[in-house]
Amino acid sequence: MADTGSPTVDKCKTCNQPAAEGQTLKRCGRCKGVLYCSRDCQKADWKPQKAICAGKSQSGAESNTGSAPGTTRDVHRVTNTSRVSRALEADVEKPFHKLYAKQWLHGRPEKDVYKLLIDTHRMRVEDHRVFGGQFDMGSNYGGAINGGESGFRRFLGLVECQRGLVPSWWSPTKANECIALGLSRPGWSSLACTVEKSSIVDHYGDRLMPMQLRMFSEQIYGTTPNGQSGARMLQSQMSLERDSGYRCWFHVDWSHLCRSPGEAAAFQAARARAFGSGNWF
Template sequence: MRQVLYHKADWPSHKQACGKPDGSAEPPSAARSSSAASALSPPKGLDGGISKPFSRLDDDTWLHGRSENDVYRLLIDACRLRAEDAYSFEGSPQHDSIYAGAPDGRRGFARFLDRAATRRGLLPRWWTPEKRAACERLGMDASQWHDLRCAVKKSDIIDHYGDTRFPMQLRMV
C-alpha cells in the first residue's frame, strides 16, 4: 500500500521529468549512448515501439498510431498488470479475477475496456465494437503471451518488452 501511495504522491514530479522533450529525463545508462535517446519504447514484444511514450500518455495518444494487434496486446497487459497490482499492493483481488479463483480475467477485462471507452481520445479512432470483440478474443487465446488466464508481474512485463519503464507506462493507461 505504501508503494501505491508513493507512486501517487511522486507522480507529478515523475511525469514532469519523464515527459521532458529534450531527453534530459533519460536514465544514466541510456544517456551514455546517443542512440538510446532516440530509442523506441518498448524495444521488443510489439510490432513497433514509440518515441516519447510518457508525453504520449499525457496527451492520451499512447495507443494511437500503433497496429491493431499492438493496441490489443497493450490493453490486455495493462489490465493484467492492474489486476496484479490490486492483489499485490492493495491486498484485495478483484472479485472475478484469477487472483480470486476465476478461471480467467475476462469479466475484469470487459470492465477495463468499458472504462477505457469513456476516456475521450484514449482509444484509436478505428476502435469499434468489432475491434473490441477481436481484442477480447486475443485475450482468451492461450497460444499467445497476452493471456487473460495467466497472471503477470512487473518483472514479466520488463522481461517480455525489454524496457524497465514499460510497467509504469501500462499502469498509466
C-alpha cells in the same frame, strides 16, 4: 449394504458455510485449492493463505514447469534477463509525451493496442493484489471461471468511457477481437496468466514499460492503487525525453501507510518480490 454417508458439501474456508442457494463458491486464483463464498471472506483469509499459495506455487514450479493453465497461478516469469524482446510490431517516439497527450495507444498497429490493453489490465489487477490485498472477482485471483473475460470486459468498458484514450478505429468489433486475443491459449497475452513487473520488463525489453502501463492505467481509473498521482513523474520523464532521450526511475515508499512494524516489513517484502529494486512509477 454399507452406509456411504452423506455426500461431502464444499464450504467456504473462512466462514465454513456452504454456498448460498443459486450461488457457487469461488476458488483461490493462485492455488485453486481452497474455496470462498465471498470477496470479504477471501480478503479476511488473504494473509495466511498467500503464504500457503506461495509455497505451493514455488514447489509446483520446481516439480512441473509445464503445468496446464489454471492448475496453479499461471504467471509469466523472467527466463533470461539479458534478452531484449521485440514484443511490439512498432515502437512509438517519446511514449511519455504520448501519455501526457492521452494518445499513448494512437498510431500503433491494432495488435499492439490489443496487447497493451491486456497488459495494462493485468498489471492493475496484480498491483491491487500486491499492495491492497484486493482481488478482482472477474480475474484469476478472484476465482473467475471464464478465463478472466468478465473482468477484462469491465476494464474495456472503463477505457471506452475515457474519451480519446482508444484510437478512432476502435469499435465493438475491435473490442471483441481484443478479448479474443486475451482468451487465446497458450501465449503471452492469455488472460489465464497473470503478470509481474519483472516479466513485463523481460518481455518488452524495456525497464520503463511497467511505468507506462501504470500511467495509462491511472488515466483510466483516475488514480493509482494507493491514491498517489503520477503527474510529477510523467513531467520528469517528458523532460528527459526532450533533453537526451535518457529515462530514469525512482522509489516511492508506501510503508508509512502500514499499521505496525511487522505489517510494514511484510509490505516491503511483498513489494520487493513483485517490483524488484525499481519503484512504483
